[in-house]
Amino acid sequence: MFRYIETNEAPRPFSNYSQAVEIKGGARLLHVSGQVGVDLDGNIPADERLQHELAWRNVLAILKSAGMSARNLVDCHVFITNPQSVGLFREIRDRLLEGARPASTLIIVAGLADPRLKIEVTAVAAAPS
Numbered sequence: 001m002f003r004y005i006e007t008n009e010a011p012r013p014f015s016n017y018s019q020a021v022e023i024k025g026g027a028r029l030l031h032v033s034g035q036v037g038v039d040l041d042g043n044i045p046a047d048e049r050l051q052h053e054l055a056w057r058n059v060l061a062i063l064k065s066a067g068m069s070a071r072n073l074v075d076c077h078v079f080i081t082n083p084q085s086v087g088l089f090r091e092i093r094d095r096l097l098e099g100a101r102p103a104s105t106l107i108i109v110a111g112l113a114d115p116r117l118k119i120e121v122t123a124v125a126a127a128p129s
Contacts, residue, residue: 001023001024001027001126001127001128002022002023002024002074002126003022003024004018004020004021004022004101005018005019005020006019015094016090016093016094016099016101017076017101017102017103017104018101018103020103021074021075021103023074023126026128027126027127027128027129028127028128028129029124029125030062030063030066030068030072030124030125030126032059032062032121032122032124032125034079034120034121035055035058035120035121035122036051036054036112036113036114036117036119036120036121037050037051037052037053037117037118037119038054038058039054044114046116048085048118048119049088051117051118052085052088052089052092053092055120055121056092056093056096056097057096059121059123060096063125066125066127067127068127070097070098070100072125073097073100073102073123073124074124074125074126075102075103075104075123076093076102076104076105076121076122076124077104077105077107077122078093078104078105078106078119078120078121078122079109079121080106080119081109081110081111081112081117081118081119082108082118085118085119086106089106089119102123102124
């Protein structure tokens with residue numbers, strides 16, 4: 001269902017993601033709204049590492065509720081507020097996505113909807129219909 005596009009005609013990925021992912025016809029698409037580092041009770045931890053974990057775990061929980069997993073991810077957009085967190089972002093993403101390599105965009109922003117938030121992840125996943 002997925003075809004990973006990798007070409008030497010464009011720069012190689014900087015970490016564990018794909019240059020592009022093609023979704024073949026007949027797929028069921030899931031667009032996941034921005035998930036932030038908030039727990040089920042709505043608490044925003046001060047710890048940046050925990051926020052990164054929670055944001056990705058929230059995405060994975062939504063995928064699971066749709067009958068999908070990290071292997072179904074085709075595209076992620078990640079917004080972080082701390083430029084020094086790029087390594088942290090990559091470490092946690094790679095561990096929690098367990099080898100899945102969706103197309104990915106990382107954007108460093110001045111702030112998110114709540115100034116205590118450090119990360120927001122949006123995603124698109126696909127599965128056979």
